[in-house]
Structures are given as structure tokens and as C-alpha cells.
Amino acid sequence: MSRESIKEAAVKLFNRHGYEGTKMVQIAEEAGIRKQSLAYHFSSKKDLLKELYREIVEEEIEFVRGYFGEDKAASWEGHLYGFLVEHKNRFLTSPNVHLMFVLSFTTPVEVHDFVIAEYRRYLTVLKEELTALFTGAKVGTFPPEECMVTFMTMLDGLDVQLVYETRQAYEQTLAIVWKVFLAGIGHSVNGQ
Structure with missing residues (x-):
């Protein structure tokens, strides 16, 4: 799973549920990976949003x-x-x-x-x-x-x-x- 795919999943969920309404586990699920794999790429939702x-x-x-x-x-x-x-x-x-x-x-x-x-x-x-x-x-x-x-x-x-x-x-x-x-x-x- 690439960082770009994770970011695409995050954009989709942030647009749907808002930043506060989106959990890292949801982003991982949307991207088709485990939360631990997501943490390898982004240590927090805040870090993910900032890069994105x-x-x-x-x-x-x-x-x-x-x-x-x-x-x-x-x-x-x-x-x-x-x-x-x-x-x-x-x-x-x-x-x-x-x-x-x-x-x-x-x-x-x-x-x-x-x-x-x-x-x-x-x-x-x-x-x-x-x-x-x-x-x-x-x-x-x-x-x-x-x-x-x-x-x-x-x-x-x-x-x-x-x-x-x-x-x-x-x-x-x-x-x-x-x-x-x-x-x-x-x-x-x-x-x-």
C-alpha cells in the first residue's frame, strides 16, 4: 500500500466525516490495510493531514x-x-x-x-x-x-x-x- 493510496482514502473520509469524525482505523480500512501498517507510514492523523x-x-x-x-x-x-x-x-x-x-x-x-x-x-x-x-x-x-x-x-x-x-x-x-x-x-x- 502506497502513501498516495492512504492519502486518497483519508481525503475521501475527511470529506465524508470531517477531520474530527474520521479515525485512523477507518482510514486503514478504507485503504485496505491494517492500522499497524498505516502507523508505519503516518504516526498520527495530524501528521497525515499535514502532509496531505x-x-x-x-x-x-x-x-x-x-x-x-x-x-x-x-x-x-x-x-x-x-x-x-x-x-x-x-x-x-x-x-x-x-x-x-x-x-x-x-x-x-x-x-x-x-x-x-x-x-x-x-x-x-x-x-x-x-x-x-x-x-x-x-x-x-x-x-x-x-x-x-x-x-x-x-x-x-x-x-x-x-x-x-x-x-x-x-x-x-x-x-x-x-x-x-x-x-x-x-x-x-x-x-x-
Whole structure:
């Protein structure tokens, strides 16, 4: 049994039962191994989550850098709107991404400082990429940093829809806040 298989089993169970609701014996059973074999790879659930969460955050950082680093023919509006759609799709289809965002909202006490520090690494990269996009696009009437903060606040509200509500709630909210976002930064609402 590989460490990757154990981590896949852990993600599945953490998503289903939460971190606190998942026991090491359950992870071992899901992975098809004995608890003693699991202990050979990971001495505790906390160690398992820390390795797993760090890898997931790194994957999402790579996604963000890749997404914003692509030379897309789309306008800056299309690029940002596409990110919001892809962000939703990744949450809904990737168990890893789902776990990352849920844990950022409902952080277990035992790993609170670690999860928050890792999630902030992700947020820092996302903010840098957004600021660069707004700087290059010379958007609206506000400085790029203020446009980035506004976008991040909108994204945070949309994430609440994904974590606590439904895909449909996300899409309905997106339709509203996207128009308000464009108008708010001094851009035509007739774009995407």
C-alpha cells in the first residue's frame, strides 16, 4: 500500500466525516490495510493531514499560477469570469480541492494554525496573480490592489455558497455579484 493510496482514502473520509469524525482505523480500512501498517507510514492523523493538506495547497497554487500565467486570448473580464467558473468546477469535481476549501472554513482545532498558514500561502499567490492581472489590464478607476481586494471579497462570498449551500446557489450569486463587481470597479456591465 502506497502513501498516495492512504492519502486518497483519508481525503475521501475527511470529506465524508470531517477531520474530527474520521479515525485512523477507518482510514486503514478504507485503504485496505491494517492500522499497524498505516502507523508505519503516518504516526498520527495530524501528521497525515499535514502532509496531505500541504500537497493539496501546493497543487492549487500551481493551478492558480498556471491559470493566470496562460496567454489567453480572452479579455481580462473573460479571464476572471473563467477563473470563477473553473474555481467552482474544481471544488465540485476534485475531492482534494473540496477538502482544502472546507477545512479553510471549518478548521479543526488540532491543526488550526497549520491549516490557516497553508491556506494563507494559497491566498498570497492568488492575490499576487490577481494584482498582476489588474495592473496589466489597467482596469476601471481604482488601483489594482483595490480591484484585487474587491475580487477576493467576492470570491470569498462565492466560496461560502459552495461550502455551505449548493452549486446552484453559487451560480445564482455569481450572476448577481459579477455585474455588481464590474460596475463597482468602473467598468461596463455589458461585458461578460
